Amino acid sequence: MLKIKDLHVSVAEKEIIKGLSLEINAGETHAIMGLNGAGKSTLANTIAGRDDYDVTAGTIEFDGKDLMDMEPHERVAAGLFLGFQYPVEIPGVSNLNFMRTALNSVRKMRGEEEMSAAEFMKLIREKAKDLGMDPEMLKRFVNVGFSGGEKKRNEMVQMAVLDPKLAVLDETDSGLDIDALKIVAEGINAQRRDDTAVLLITHYQRLLSYVQPDYVHVMIDGLIVKSGGKELALELEEKGYADVA
Amino acid sequence: MAGTAEAQKQVEDVTGEYKYGFVTDIDMDMAPKGLSEDVIRFISAKKEEPEWMLEWRLKAYQAWLKMEEPDWAKVNFPKIDYQDSYYFAAPKKKDGPKSLDEVDPELLATYEKLGIPIREQEVLAGVEGAAKVAVDAVFDSVSVATTFREELKKAGVIFMSISEAIREYPDMVKKYMASVVPVRDNYFAALNCAVFTDGTFVYIPKGVRCPMELSTYFRINAENTGQFERTLIVADEGSYVSYLEGCTAPMRDENQLHAAVVELIALDDAEIKYSTVQNWYPGDKDGKGGIYNFVTKRALCKGKNSKVSWTQVETGSAVTWKYPSCVLAGEGSVGEFYSVAVTNNYQQADTGTKMIHMAPNTSSTIISKGISAGKSQNTYRGLVKVLSGAENVRNYTQCDSLLVSSECGAHTVPYIEVKNPTATIEHEATTSKISEDQLFYCRARGLDEEEAVAMIVNGFCKEVMQHLPMEFAVEAQKLLGISLEGSVG
Numbered sequence: 001m002l003k004i005k006d007l008h009v010s011v012a013e014k015e016i017i018k019g020l021s022l023e024i025n026a027g028e029t030h031a032i033m034g035l036n037g038a039g040k041s042t043l044a045n046t047i048a049g050r051d052d053y054d055v056t057a058g059t060i061e062f063d064g065k066d067l068m069d070m071e072p073h074e075r076v077a078a079g080l081f082l083g084f085q086y087p088v089e090i091p092g093v094s095n096l097n098f099m100r101t102a103l104n105s106v107r108k109m110r111g112e113e114e115m116s117a118a119e120f121m122k123l124i125r126e127k128a129k130d131l132g133m134d135p136e137m138l139k140r141f142v143n144v145g146f147s148g149g150e151k152k153r154n155e156m157v158q159m160a161v162l163d164p165k166l167a168v169l170d171e172t173d174s175g176l177d178i179d180a181l182k183i184v185a186e187g188i189n190a191q192r193r194d195d196t197a198v199l200l201i202t203h204y205q206r207l208l209s210y211v212q213p214d215y216v217h218v219m220i221d222g223l224i225v226k227s228g229g230k231e232l233a234l235e236l237e238e239k240g241y242a243d244v245a
Numbered sequence: 246m247a248g249t250a251e252a253q254k255q256v257e258d259v260t261g262e263y264k265y266g267f268v269t270d271i272d273m274d275m276a277p278k279g280l281s282e283d284v285i286r287f288i289s290a291k292k293e294e295p296e297w298m299l300e301w302r303l304k305a306y307q308a309w310l311k312m313e314e315p316d317w318a319k320v321n322f323p324k325i326d327y328q329d330s331y332y333f334a335a336p337k338k339k340d341g342p343k344s345l346d347e348v349d350p351e352l353l354a355t356y357e358k359l360g361i362p363i364r365e366q367e368v369l370a371g372v373e374g375a376a377k378v379a380v381d382a383v384f385d386s387v388s389v390a391t392t393f394r395e396e397l398k399k400a401g402v403i404f405m406s407i408s409e410a411i412r413e414y415p416d417m418v419k420k421y422m423a424s425v426v427p428v429r430d431n432y433f434a435a436l437n438c439a440v441f442t443d444g445t446f447v448y449i450p451k452g453v454r455c456p457m458e459l460s461t462y463f464r465i466n467a468e469n470t471g472q473f474e475r476t477l478i479v480a481d482e483g484s485y486v487s488y489l490e491g492c493t494a495p496m497r498d499e500n501q502l503h504a505a506v507v508e509l510i511a512l513d514d515a516e517i518k519y520s521t522v523q524n525w526y527p528g529d530k531d532g533k534g535g536i537y538n539f540v541t542k543r544a545l546c547k548g549k550n551s552k553v554s555w556t557q558v559e560t561g562s563a564v565t566w567k568y569p570s571c572v573l574a575g576e577g578s579v580g581e582f583y584s585v586a587v588t589n590n591y592q593q594a595d596t597g598t599k600m601i602h603m604a605p606n607t608s609s610t611i612i613s614k615g616i617s618a619g620k621s622q623n624t625y626r627g628l629v630k631v632l633s634g635a636e637n638v639r640n641y642t643q644c645d646s647l648l649v650s651s652e653c654g655a656h657t658v659p660y661i662e663v664k665n666p667t668a669t670i671e672h673e674a675t676t677s678k679i680s681e682d683q684l685f686y687c688r689a690r691g692l693d694e695e696e697a698v699a700m701i702v703n704g705f706c707k708e709v710m711q712h713l714p715m716e717f718a719v720e721a722q723k724l725l726g727i728s729l730e731g732s733v734g
Contacts, residue, residue: 048689051681072688073696081689088686092704098690101700106691141704158690 001026001197002047002166007058009039009046016042018222019058024166024197031200031208033233034219035241040201041085043219044170048082049075062166076102077109079165081158083172087151090142095154098142099124099161106162127160130190132183148175156187167191168199173207185210205237218244276333282306285439288333292408292442295415305428305438312432318595319624319656320564322537325502332440332473397457401450402486404459407475410446417448421479425508425545425572433504433539433566437473441506444475449484449515458714460489474505480515482548487518489717501526503562504539513548513575518556520713522721525561530731532591532620535563542569543599546578546607554581555598556712558721560728563592568626570599573607573635580609583709585721587702587728588621588653597627597658602668605636614706615646616725617653618732624656629672633664640669646676647705649698649732699726 002024009017016039024030034040046053047060049072060067062078070078090098104114115123128135133153143151152172159167169188173181188211192198200213208216208230216232217224218241226232226244236244276287285306289299314325397404403414411418428438449455480486503525509517519542528535538561544553555569571580582598600609609629617623623646631638646655657674679701687697703710703722710718 048685050685050689071693072685073691073693076689076691084686084689086682088680088682090683090686090701090704092707093700098687098700101696102687102690102692105693105696109691162691 001063002199003059003061004047005059005061007043007046007060008056009042010054010056011042011052015056016222017046020219020222020224021058022217022224024199026165026197027194028215029192029198029200029211029213030215030217031202031213031230031233032217032219032224033202033205033236035203038219039222040219041170042222044082044085044168044199044201047075047168048072048080073105074109076162076164077106081162081164081167083152083155083159083167083169085171085174087143087146087155089144089146091144093142095138095140095142096121096124099138099158102158103161124157124161127157131156131160131187133157149177149180152176152184153180153187156184159191160187164191165195166197166199168201170201171203172200173202173204181207182210205233208233275331278331279328280306280330280332280440284332288440288442291333292411294408294411297415297419298411301428302439305435306440308429309432309435309439312429312435314432315566318566318626319622319658320566320593320595322564322593325537327436330502333442397455400453400456402453402455403446403448405446407441407444407446407477410477414446414448417479418446418477421508421510422475422477423508425510425543426506426541431541434506434541437475437504437506437541441473441475444477444505446476447478447486447488449478449480449486451481452483453481454484455486458487458489460491472501472503472505474503474507476505476507477510478508478517478519479510480512480517480551482513482515484512485516485518487520487714489520489522489714491522491524491717491720502537502539505541507540507542507569509542509544509553511544511546511548511551511553511575511578514550515548516552516554517544518554519544519569520717521555521557521559522713522717522724523557523559523561523565524724524728526563527561527592527728528563528590530590532563535592536561538562538565538567540565540567542567544569544571544580546571546573546575546580548575548578550577550579551575552579552581554583554712556583556709557585557596558706558709558713558724559584559586559594559596560724562594565592565594565596567596568598570601571609572601572603573609574603575607576604577606578604579607581712582609582611582613583712584613585616585706585709585725586614586623586625587616587725588618588623589728589732590619590621592619592621594622595624595626597625599628600630600640602629602631602635602638602640605634606638607635608639609641611640611642611644612708613642613644614709615644615655615657616649616702616705616729617646617655618649618729620650620652622654622656624658626658626660628660628662629670630660631663631665631668631670635665636667638663638665638668638670640671642670642672644672644674645705646674647702648676648678649702649729651678695726695730695732698729698732702726702729 004022007017007020032040100120107114131153172184212230216228218226276284285302426434428435511517525536546553553571559565573580580600586594586596588594598611613625615623615625625644629640644657648655655676659672661670683701684697687700702725713721
């Protein structure tokens, strides 16, 4: 589904990712672990197509298509979702309006009918309920005045509504208390299917107790230095990055 | 014509440019080019005006000749040659339409292209049970279709063109016209007094809540014809009226001058809500063409506890010079100004308000949202003035500017003059660049760049948009998106 080959990425002319390769197939959940500054978020942003992340060499293919040729919104239509480490506030725009506009924009790009207001309300209420979100939150402005946990939960609701093929979740577990962590984990697990894949980017092993990955990769200084099964996460937790790598 | 329309549509589809740039072909009845006493006599004769009106116009013309064009606004444009313009153009009268069926079908087609909401089209078409929005449609200077006048009449509401009012209600016009904006108030107002060609007159009698929203569509249609509208709204004691003004103009190469005067008068306990969506041709991407919009709008809150609320969404015009104001003369009166001004490409807007607190316990609220894109310049200029006899005055002002490009300008010029120590004046101002984080967040949820900008900008304007009447709000939201097309990157 996702094929990254020898990827080099620079931000403001500084090379952050230095020849990373990674392949993710349908039905798999991968976790990339690493310390701050290892280049994890840069990888997530590059996959999603953020400006100012210059791919200087290498390729990223998604479902056989070259991602580099696609605008961020086209990547969403192709089935890619980025869960933000720091979800952004948009004052004056209600969560409902935001999500409905997003979903219909994606449907339009896919040549599908726009969803009616009634259908959409039914869908988002259901997803909000699954993720334990108060329906009142849907009427509030996007992420404005939300706690850290509420913001991350909102990301999960958005993911559920857009139902991506590949979800890249950047530090989705950070700032969550244990109850919120469990809810977010349930949201992620619900998204794991034979025809979907998940890439978790995380600092800690904590989330991985609830979302058990098929593969764990250790990222240091812009490169994946070690890959293994879920036991690698525990090893990291015990010994620290320096020893494992 | 069909071929032309089709060709035009193709061009529009390809360029995605100003969507209302079309020209309706109706015989014009024009005054000679230029401005002189003779032209004013021509206009007055065409309007079948009484002698006193002609005298009034001629006096205004003499006053205008001695005045100078103001140059204090932060706008730049080539000097206007007032002799190189036509001051009167009207669709030819063929006995005057007796019903809407008799209205020129091309004119009705024009309304269609303007995207007049279905509801109002039904009203225009006389569909039974259609919602009641009265449309006094101003088409190139002369009102050709007035609906619901009868029903309004039952309520005692007068809603007609100013030309008719001059003939039918001369006493009322004499009493109130220029009572809020004096003839010599400013250069453009004086010019308007001399050459105004049409506009609207509204009177709401004592204790009457106007049974429908009154709506006027303005449209400039003749090449080189300046549009000089006059609107006069009088709300008698305890009455209420909501008035909507919206406009688009056909695409033109040469600049067109528009100098309207709007006067509102609210007596004791009366309330006037005046909403505008202004979408005149802003000029092309290189700043060529576009409307010069030099408007004087002022309300007199004459009575105790009267209230006037201005809401405006300004997206059009090449140059805008406009300060809808409130003179708070009645004790406890309230003035409000909610404004969104969007400038793109080479547009220039210098807009804001004046709140003049003359009486005790008066209060005012100013919320201004300026959005600048392209190479445009967007200025908020506002005055809050409290006279010495006005005790316990309150004002709250909030001016927010949003920059969409790196080559545009946003300026905030607040003037505060307080001569009474009991006043409470608050002023908040922010300027921010549209955030890359917000843009990327929207794009990473499936919006293209322009949709993302439109969404963020609409959110930014929320506090103002919510003051617009429902059907206007939807139109205005779309307009913000259209106005900012091509503004990113």
